[in-house]
Amino acid sequence: MYRSHYSKDVTKKDYNKSITVAGWIEDIRNIGSIAFVILRDRKGTLQLTVLKKKNPGLFEKLTSLSRESVISVKGVCKENEKVRNGYEILPEGVKVLSIAKTPLPLGVVDKVEADFDTRLDNRFIDLRKQKNQAIFTIRNAVIAAVHEYLRSQSFIEVHTPKIIASSSEGGTDVFKLKYFEKEAFLAQSPQLYKQSLMASGLDRVYEIAWYFRAEEHNTRRHLNESTAVDLEMAFINDEEEVMNVLENLVYNMWKRASERKNELKILDKEISVPELPFARIVYDEAVNKLQDRNSSIEWGQDLGTDDERLLGDIMKEKGTEFYFITKYPLESKPFYTMSEGEKYSRGFDLACKGVEIASGSQRIHDVKLLEERMKACNLNPKDFEFYLKAFKYGMPPHGGFGFGIERFLMKLLDIKNIRECILFPRDRTRLTP
RNA sequence: GCCCUGGUAGUGUAGUGGUCUAUCAUGCGAGCCUGUCGAGCUCGCGACUCGGAUUCAAAUUCCGGCCGGGGCGCCA
Numbered sequence: 063m064y065r066s067h068y069s070k071d072v073t074k075k076d077y078n079k080s081i082t083v084a085g086w087i088e089d090i091r092n093i094g095s096i097a098f099v100i101l102r103d104r105k106g107t108l109q110l111t112v113l114k115k116k117n118p119g120l121f122e123k124l125t126s127l128s129r130e131s132v133i134s135v136k137g138v139c140k141e142n143e144k145v146r147n148g149y150e151i152l153p154e155g156v157k158v159l160s161i162a163k164t165p166l167p168l169g170v171v172d173k174v175e176a177d178f179d180t181r182l183d184n185r186f187i188d189l190r191k192q193k194n195q196a197i198f199t200i201r202n203a204v205i206a207a208v209h210e211y212l213r214s215q216s217f218i219e220v221h222t223p224k225i226i227a228s229s230s231e232g233g234t235d236v237f238k239l240k241y242f243e244k245e246a247f248l249a250q251s252p253q254l255y256k257q258s259l260m261a262s263g264l265d266r267v268y269e270i271a272w273y274f275r276a277e278e279h280n281t282r283r284h285l286n287e288s289t290a291v292d293l294e295m296a297f298i299n300d301e302e303e304v305m306n307v308l309e310n311l312v313y314n315m316w317k318r319a320s321e322r323k324n325e326l327k328i329l330d331k332e333i334s335v336p337e338l339p340f341a342r343i344v345y346d347e348a349v350n351k352l353q354d355r356n357s358s359i360e361w362g363q364d365l366g367t368d369d370e371r372l373l374g375d376i377m378k379e380k381g382t383e384f385y386f387i388t389k390y391p392l393e394s395k396p397f398y399t400m401s402e403g404e405k406y407s408r409g410f411d412l413a414c415k416g417v418e419i420a421s422g423s424q425r426i427h428d429v430k431l432l433e434e435r436m437k438a439c440n441l442n443p444k445d446f447e448f449y450l451k452a453f454k455y456g457m458p459p460h461g462g463f464g465f466g467i468e469r470f471l472m473k474l475l476d477i478k479n480i481r482e483c484i485l486f487p488r489d490r491t492r493l494t495p
Numbered sequence: 496g497c498c499c500u501g502g503u504a505g506u507g508u509a510g511u512g513g514u515c516u517a518u519c520a521u522g523c524g525a526g527c528c529u530g531u532c533g534a535g536c537u538c539g540c541g542a543c544u545c546g547g548a549u550u551c552a553a554a555u556u557c558c559g560g561c562c563g564g565g566g567c568g569c570c571a
Contacts, residue, residue: 093535094528113529128523144530165505165523165541173533174507174521179563251571277569278496290571367567418571466571480571491562 064134070105077141084134088171092125099124110135111150123156130162185495196325201471207318208291211311217266222255224272228445235276248274251464256294258452260460268293280490282479287488294462301408301424304461305386309340319474331475341385348387351376364394374416387411397439400424414473422463429453
């Protein structure tokens with residue numbers, strides 16, 4: 063056995079007993095006749111204290127190891143007020159499981175901070191840092207909240223193909239790949255498939271989906287491979303029903319994150335749970351407000367980065383960090399978006415702190431209208447035959463949204479670079495690790 | 496795709512044509528030290544992104560490649 067206890071799981075009951083701990087050597091402080099070895103595991107750190115006089119061989123063995131080597135140590139757990147954990151371990155036996163090469167390409171607890179590029183090149187070490195462990199623990203918690211909430215609302219989790227024959231929606235660039243003798247693409251989103259499922263009777267579906275986008279953007283808020291909560295629901299009256307699911311989902315994710323006190327403390331963050339329902343602002347009103355603040359936005363345009371930020375400020379003055387922008391102009395939304403009158407659509411975005419984190423709509427379920435909209439958007443209905451077929455044999459009214467997980471984490475934890483929110487980011491130039 | 500900007504020891508940096516045998520910190524190695532927890536002290540190790548050009552002289556100026564960082568467009 064390599065481990066009987068994690069560092070944080072040791073309690074007073076374990077004092078004066080022999081326990082086994084395992085992990086990475088974070089630091090060795092050799093004072094001469096006594097040495098302190100800081101051992102790190104997933105839950106924190108603990109201190110091993112060795113006396114030279116008591117066990118010269120063990121002292122030599124431990125203090126000559128390199129930082130970040132992996133060991134398992136059996137020893138007596140002693141209460142000691144001088145130690146931060148309140149206890150220390152007096153080793154009796156050490157198993158060296160792996161010796162780390164020196165020098166490290168990246169220090170885990172060094173005083174000099176490395177560039178993000180260097181960190182990503184050595185991500186396996188970078189992820190040993192407490193802050194990064196905290197980010198991904200919270201990521202896990204919010205994804206758990208997604209499953210918990212959506213399943214409680216009768217949604218079922220689905221998985222749609224990522225290798226597809228035609229581009230999902232047009233608009234964005236897609237990655238091409240060889241599929242035996244054919245050409246195929248990586249899915250930019252599950253849009254067409256989750257809509258097809260609305261004709262299957264499954265009614266309410268969601269997917270933690272991969273998005274692959276070949277756009278050559280190079281910003282702190284874009285990835286070429288990202289994840290999203292993609293959802294679709296049938297028999298809706300209007301997009302308001304979809305927005306209602308979305309705001310409750312976000313609320314539950316935010317709430318679950320706020321319960322991760324330890325991780326939030328490590329990240330030096332306080333999270334206050336937003337109030338429901340979120341504010342709604344129609345697109346026209348948003349444009350008016352922006353124009354009042356000297357934005358050059360014109361009706362019909364999508365909000366630029368500055369506009370999004372400015373609207374975020376305006377809404378914050380009103381005391382809200384979450385808000386839906388509704389009734390977008392039809393021309394600025396994808397072909398499958400349900401129209402409302404001539405100019406408007408039933409499409410919406412959800413913004414948080416001045417950044418769009420989700421967008422959705424009621425969809426068109428009438429096949430004729432759908433084909434018309436495709437043509438209006440310069441798409442060829444022939445390229446979407448499998449999709450259109452699903453609308454011809456009984457398709458209920460439906461709607462849904464896509465909701466970026468990394469974007470959400472960025473806003474939740476006020477992280478500046480989206481790459482911090484995914485284990486191994488893929489961007490314009492990075493393909494490894 | 497467009498615009499701006501950078502590349503110096505393992506890591507992060509100083510350096511604006513000669514005084515660079517290249518600064519400092521951290522790291523690594525050796526030594527001293529019985530309560531460290533950003534341990535301390537002594538000694539040592541270790542670098543100018545690549546190719547070309549200008550010049551008596553280039554880390555420093557110019558051109559190109561490669562690799563980063565930031566902003567915009569677009570989006571999640």
